[in-house]
Amino acid sequence: MRIIIVGAGPTGLLAANLLGQLKIETIVLERRSGLTLEPRAISIDDEGLRCCQMAGLHKLLMEQMNLNLPALYLSHRHVLACIAPTEQPNGFPSISTFHQPDLEETLSIGLTRFPHVQLHFEHTVCSVVQNDEQVQVIVKTPSQPETLFVADYVLACDGGRSTIRQSLAIPLSTPLFPGFGSGKRSGKSTREKSSHNQRWLVIDGVESEPGEPAIHFFCQPSRPVVAVSAPNGRRRWELMLFPDEFIDQQEKLIKLLKQTCERHQSTQLHVSTLTIQRQAIYTFQSAVAERLQVGRVFLLGDAAHMMPPFGGQGMNSGFRDAANLCWKFGLIQQRSATSHILASYQQERLPHVKQMILFSTLLGRLIMTGNPGIAWLRDRFFLTLQKCPWLYQNVSELKIKPHTGYTHGLVLSTAQKWVGRLVPQPEIITMQGEHRMLDEVLGPGFALLTLYNREEKSLVWLERPFWQRMNVRRICLYALNQRQEVKQLEGENQNCLVNSEHVEWLRKHRDHYWLIRPDRYVLAIFRVEEVAEIEKRLEHLFTHS
Ligand SMILES: Cc1cc2nc3c(=O)[nH]c(=O)nc-3n(C[C@H](O)[C@H](O)[C@H](O)COP(=O)(O)OP(=O)(O)OC[C@H]3O[C@@H](n4cnc5c(N)ncnc54)[C@H](O)[C@@H]3O)c2cc1C
The missing domain is CATH 3.40.30.10 (Glutaredoxin)
Structure with missing residues (x-):
């Protein structure tokens, strides 16, 4: 069996490692000339780390991470919530942070364990053509305008603007309830629009004197801000921008960050020691492909789904996709199963991905709202919740995050509640x-x-x-x-x-x-x-x- 993976982002690289372990011949085609230097994802959850464990790389990756960070939600000097799970059902901490270029490098080094896995840079996939037997992948390289690769299956891990998703004419939809997050302008001010329509300025920098290792959500509606500490003194700042606003002067930026910290009395974030290394503007999206499989071609990662980063679930969802699909190819290769089992990928992943998109969008809408009325109600809600410890525990232990529970697919459903769930890892x-x-x-x-x-x-x-x-x-x-x-x-x-x-x-x-x-x-x-x-x-x- 030969599998082609299109895209060497985190999803494609993890999938290649998993297929490598199964001794499946794998070719990764990446259009860039090397791995990304652009840090986008910054946090990984316990399930994401468990997927890395499946690839045998968790120990190496964890050496480069800030493990087990708390997440603080602050508003008007109140701590609305502190998420700091004490339980680790998957055997790993719920929130850890990393530097994406380091993570991708480790995943690519992992591939060197497998002589049957090749990674080709400067190979841009232009289209795919399939029949009952195989998939033909048409590729452009600097030396050849058109070259052909053939495989039994193709995994499209080619990101949010997926060429393959578009060439297969798979539509994207927004899996939210009507009128919520449709992506259309409401006609009201940007502050009242859902978070995924907002523009966010993302700043990555290094503190010469590293501040508090934590994730801070500054929830003031006048300008929601997120600060995430990452390994080696790095800190990511994300600021909501107003319509047509651009902040490119570093002095102005630092002043804004300082004001945010002062307003919330957060003295442990050492903004004055921050050197800004990169800044970019993102407009976050909530979207899911209507199909994750067309014949022998599968969509994974951002090619299949996109969500705002407030729940830290985009890359983690891509990792779940790879972990869900790859072992099924292993069974087919060793003739323990027929290829129809691959249909379970969409059956199992699509419902969970939709829940994650809803969760991430709601988090953005509620926690990072620019609407003072919603912010006031939110603050009252959380301050009341704190008075009911057993209810508040669901928040502080992160039990509110949607958990996977397959009812359809490759599971033998019975009355047992654990069927279709991840087995705990003690x-x-x-x-x-x-x-x-x-x-x-x-x-x-x-x-x-x-x-x-x-x-x-x-x-x-x-x-x-x-x-x-x-x-x-x-x-x-x-x-x-x-x-x-x-x-x-x-x-x-x-x-x-x-x-x-x-x-x-x-x-x-x-x-x-x-x-x-x-x-x-x-x-x-x-x-x-x-x-x-x-x-x-x-x-x-x-x-x-
Ligand atoms: C600011 C920000 C913060 C985020 N924070 C988090 C977080 O904390 N936690 C989290 O889990 N997620 C987070 N995300 C989301 C996360 O970054 C993405 O979900 C993740 O990077 C998707 O990985 P991917 O491999 O599916 O796609 P990508 O990373 O987009 O990789 C796709 C790859 O395919 C290649 N490619 C594209 N087209 C072709 C082609 N035609 N031929 C060959 N190669 C091609 C591209 O060059 C690229 O290398 C964040 C995103 C942003 C923007």
């Missing part, structure tokens, strides 16, 4: 005493997870052809105090110890088997007496055409 201890993260022992393929299962004999069904073909790895977790008993069990390598408090979710289903997909989503939860039925349904799910 720390486990191997029988050799090593502390590892769960995904490391689950391995790159399917895994069958059980808790306190002592009946080895009940697993003979795993020897049957279907389970062998799916290459299911068996992992059994035991409580820390069961170490001695477990040592006497067979299959020591498949047994691990875990702090029981970290597997509350599994304890409720201790007589069940949890079948986990390679992208760490729960495919099925079942009892031993249901195995025959589950096997039949899985066979149908993966191999019917």
Whole structure:
């Protein structure tokens, strides 16, 4: 199997690493002469880091990050909310920041692990033509006006202005409720328009004396401002601009930033030590492609969806796309599934992406509003919320962010609420005493997870052809105090110890088997007496055409 990826942005580079690990021949075509030097994305969430873990690059990437930052929402000297999650269900912090050129460089270095993955710069894809068997990709290079590449599948990771999306005539739509965020002017002042229509000035600089490591949302309606601390003393400032406003004088900018800090009594942001390195104006958009697949061509990342950056979800959503799709090609290559499973990419990703766009747009609309009336109501709402700790906790723990939960696609829906969700990732201890993260022992393929299962004999069904073909790895977790008993069990390598408090979710289903997909989503939860039925349904799910 050969796959062509168009675009070496974060989405394309992560997808190439994931395909590289699956030993799939992959060609990445990028029109620029090198990786981007332009920092755009700045924050990554726990799921994004888990996707990087799938590519085996999380440790390298995390060395270059500011991990686990709090996000403060400030208005008129009040702290409206402080988001600082204490729980890490995915095994990683919820908010970390990075420098995009460093992240892309590490992702591209990751590709050097795979001789079967090539990255070509100065290769501009002009169009794609497909039939039932293959896709032809027409490419322009500095030396050849037209050259042809052929592949089994194409992943269009070519950004918001995607040539491929346009050549396939896939329309973009705004997945919001009527009258909200349609992108049309309301006829009122810009301050009253939705955030994604506003122009924002984005400034990247370095503080010679690094200030507070945090993300500050200064929510004053006269001019909403965001400040994000990043590694190596960097700080990103984002300022809402008024219609036709341009601020290009650095002294004026620094004065504005200082005024913002003074108004909110934020003395820990060292604006006077800031050297501005880059500034650019962005108009943020909310849009999603109506289809994510046309035949053998798939849209991923910004080519498939765009959202304002206030939830820090654009790149993270692209990472989820790559993690969702790539393992499915692996199954097809090893003939464990037929190509119809690829339709599940759109079924699974589209609903979640729409929720993320809505979430990010609402955040911008409410938190970064330029409307004094909405701002007043917002402040009253948050100050009241703080008086109800159990409700406020949903905000401070970031539980308000839309979570993925597949009801359609490659999942065996049952009454079990965990089916279609990401399995939590606690720390486990191997029988050799090593502390590892769960995904490391689950391995790159399917895994069958059980808790306190002592009946080895009940697993003979795993020897049957279907389970062998799916290459299911068996992992059994035991409580820390069961170490001695477990040592006497067979299959020591498949047994691990875990702090029981970290597997509350599994304890409720201790007589069940949890079948986990390679992208760490729960495919099925079942009892031993249901195995025959589950096997039949899985066979149908993966191999019917
Ligand atoms: C100011 C700002 C702040 C942001 N902050 C965050 C954040 O904190 N967290 C977050 O998750 N997201 C954030 N985002 C969004 C994030 O930057 C994007 O979602 C992400 O960069 C998209 O990655 P991508 O790889 O899909 O597309 P891109 O990064 O746009 O990459 C597309 C690549 O395709 C190449 N290409 C295009 N056309 C062709 C062609 N025809 N042939 C060959 N190559 C082609 C381009 O040169 C480019 O390299 C932010 C965005 C902005 C603007």
